[in-house]
Amino acid sequence: GAKPPSALDPEAKRSYDAALALVNAKQYDKGLEALAAFLVRYPDHPYAANATYWRGECYFAQGQYVRAVEQFEGILARFPLGNKTPDALLKLGLCQQKLG
DSSP states (O other): OOOOOGGGOHHHHHHHHHHHHHHHTTOHHHHHHHHHHHHHHOTTSTTHHHHHHHHHHHHHHTTOHHHHHHHHHHHHHHOTTSTTHHHHHHHHHHHHHHHO
């Protein structure tokens, strides 16, 4: 049995949605873990850029601006034309502002 591509794997969407629910509930540590697990298991999924972005948002919300910068810069490096690139650029600017 060949594995379906991650984009078609219904478990991938459930995994992403569950991780995002933790972020939205402001359970940032659990959200970070869940998003990391998603990215390890489905690195080429269409939601990979979104998962990376939300990891950055978790760090930002916790005041960990250097770690947030790493996530947002990762989006620019891996997904320069992705849907989260404009948001990542904005958040990078906000991180730089917070960091002085």
